[in-house]
Amino acid sequence: MSIHERAGQIAQQKDLVNIPKLMSHYFSITPDVSIDAQRVCFGTSGHRGSSLKTSFNQQHILAITQAVVDYRASANILGPLYLGIDTHALSQAAFISAIEVLVANNVQVVVHKADGFTPTPVVSHSIINANRSSKLNGDELADGLIVTPSHNPPQDGGIKYNPPHGGPAEGEITQWIENRANQYLKDQLIGVNRIEFTQALTSPLIDQQDLITPYVEDLASVIDMEAIANANVRLGVDPLGGSGIHYWAKIAAYYGLDITLVNDSIDPSFSFMPLDKDGKIRMDCSSPFAMAGLLKQQEQFDLCVGNDPDYDRHGIVCPGFGLMNPNHFLAVAIDYLVTHRPDWSEALIIGKTLVSSAMIDKVCQQHGKTMSEVPVGFKWFVEGLGNATLAFGGEESAGAAFLRRDGSTWCTDKDGFILALLAAEILAVTGKSPSERYNELVGLHGESFYQRVDSPVEASKKAKFAGILKTSVNINTLGTEQLAGEKIVTVLTKAPGNGAEIGGIKVVTENAWFAARPSGTEALFKIYGESFISQEHLEQVIAEAQAIIDGLLS
Template identity: 55%
Template sequence: MHERAGTPATESDLIDVEALVRAYYDLEPDVSIPEQRVVFGTSGHRGSSFNRSFNERHILAITQAIVEYRTAQGVTGPLFIGADTHALSAPAQTTALDVLVANNVRVLTDQYDDYVPTPALSHAILTWNNDPAKRAEGEADGIVITPSHNPPQDGGFKYNPPHGGPADSDATSWIANRANELLADDCREVNQAEPSAVEMFDFRSNYVDDLGSIIDFDAIRESGIRIGADPLGGASVHYWAAIRDTYGIDLTVVNERVDPAWSFMTLDWDGKIRMDPSSPSAMASVLANAEGYDILTGNDADADRHGIVTPDDGLMNPNHYLAVAIEYLYTHRPEWRSDAAIGKTLVSSSMIDRVAESLGRRLWEVPVGFKWFVPGLIDGSVAFGGEESAGASFLRKDGTVWTTDKDGILLCLLASEIRAVTGKSPSQLYAELVERFGDPAYQRTDAAATPAQKAALGRLDGDAIAATELAGEPITAKLSHAPGNDAAIGGVKVQTADAWFAARPSGTEDVYKIYAESFKGPEHLAVVQEEAKRVVDAALG
């Protein structure tokens, strides 16, 4: 923990926004350097113009590659495009529009020249493709320009195909490989033109006006609860006022500032400015405004993550809120399919497993990455999908798809519905879950690893782990593939009756991540973490 974590940012913490944007145009990447190539992680290509990993040429190449990919896939409808409030997002959108228009792609941008949250863009794609008349004009897809909660100097670029969610690895690998080919050829095969033929689309109204199909605003309004919403300077900034005015609820936007340097933020755990609504350090300024609200919420820069603050418990742990949301939704959505599963990533809390069992619902456990939930959300076989990193989405009241990307605005509104309908805060409801199922201790830590060790961990088979016990309990499972869909998890997960750990290599640092949980308390968790490192190190040789 950095000594200044949770304290206000000072002038020395802020980026030079003008220099960052200049570097976007002036600095050129060298594709022979791995760190300067196009690399798609779980949420698109990310980097900074300062270190030549997110520059104009990257966006030229990626956009041309997306054009060629969608053509090869037979996607002929409009492409929705939106950007968040990061400083590099606007210039990246301008670059992308140049390429899209030159390739005769029908492009729809925000009619207010406003920021576009990730869930609003996913919603737009799905709404178009679910309308037979619109679909007859061709399937739609989209581009979201955001590095999510990453620091202000970063940029991000993500492709959402016609299913509306994050592209799968087959698509992203093809796009990244083609983009790097274009970069290596000095972008000579990239088409560019002035973006004159661009259509306007009202992302905000289309999203906000449809929220009544998934959230019980009547209950919220009639309860009279006071709600505070902090966009954390992100893309949801104008959406919250629209939600208030549309549904007549008592909601205050506690911070309407947009500043690409994020000078109003408090520093995250490592001393960096990071718009993570699940981090107590990053949310310290929000917590200072908690008095007087029954529910106070925060979102990250593209509003795909949520943070829930209650008067009785402060900022909720994301795992705790996911468990409460699942318990509430599956008992308050009678039109959902009776066999609709509960989706969770395998590093999310086992409290969810116990809630699922008590509900008589199938648990669908998948690797890290929201893309795995997409098919189930579309066909209704998975009614809720959630990640431990405060990202989730769920179905409409009638059991049909809402978004296939994470929706932080939705999960924040759900907290108010829960409070209005039950008369209890989500944190009070979690305390009741603890009384029924036990009180798990959960933590993520990092352990040093060489690039070779990280590669070996990513390929590790559960059977290669020789241990038979973990922290005094017999090991019941050694997993290298997720139970829900048998997809490789890029690491291992080891389980006992009361504890588990998962180890995965970091995509950006020379470490591997250890997620661990114990229903026997913090001291037992510490033993689990210690033994987890020994088990993994032994398996890696």
């Protein structure tokens, strides 16, 4: 993809979404479930869409919330539901719609007091802690909903469900909710219980709590906050207008940290954002274009961090090096944690998605750690993090979580706060920035060259690819025994870590690999590639991967 001419520059008026129109469409436009694009569709991170495209409207949220209520009843989940919300314009409207349905169905709803924002990791952390207490006291189990489209553009909305394990819901659960919600839409919301928002607010079922303080005060159990304070690390933070914006001042005050919020703007149009590589406003903390504002200030601090609107992703900026590649920081984080958590069991496993860098494999081999490679999606790490057999779970898209310092569960969803603070801990304890630490790994294991390419694909070809995956895919299927001059070692359609279908293929040689999979929510085919030989070799890997996929789909 070519870089937009204004990528990295602050958005102009013409780039901004019409917020009044966006909100009007949410309440006034009715989706047509006979049109696929207007149906409820749960991808790897819940249902997402825009009211301007009739894919995220009031009826969607009413139907989805009632479907979640029905699922809770079928699974005998009777405890409170934690309701999170980010700073997107549609999030506020969807939050109201969700409360109207939840209260009408006699569900106790826990929200942050005074209409405050609640990030994804805080919801997960709250569920984990509540259910730990419930198991001790015999109380009913809690679960959660988070209203967020993550880093998506300002015109988008999203909602995702976290069951009592605290992490992203499994595919069978989201499919159940999706089917039920679409049936409600088809039946014109017959069976959806709802009361007026003003009435809901007076209900004792709405439990307004301070969700910030318990989370902040518990951070020392997962991060060495004392080390950061003692080293006087000067931390620059850009919340990118997200839901964690009010947490940093409390973190600084409670632990005595030197934290500067370089951007305290909250604006549903996100007019303060630099444009991403494609010229769109996107709060992607792994993009150097979206993070251009923070990058300009990097020399004023020892370390800079940014997060997306629901705070389940992290971006790490090291002075003199710039924004770290997410894969690089995952490798550094794992390398550090396995050598600086003495109370962690030697038997703990490290988890990675199969499109994450093989540098992680090399780090695990270096330290004698078992690595589990799973399909794309953080849901595959939930069980291991929940039962504390998985020390760390990370994905290439800058999302990760890990255990507390004593080896017990912290949360089971991605947590951008703790990854950002871990970067500060690494600097404080080692005296080296995460970028410097990564260069040391390169010296040990070689340099990684990594790329992801998205290509448009027709629905018919996606369907054909799905059919191919149902057969036995091997070297003969590919029509070649070599990739970029190296012998193909293995062809995978199932993840080696858990045997789950990966929804695509991964082809591996001694020094390189590529993975190819269609997007579950967009008309795109994604190809990931990595080489430990050279950039030119990586380009050859990608080119041959595209040729192989074209051949399979022709």
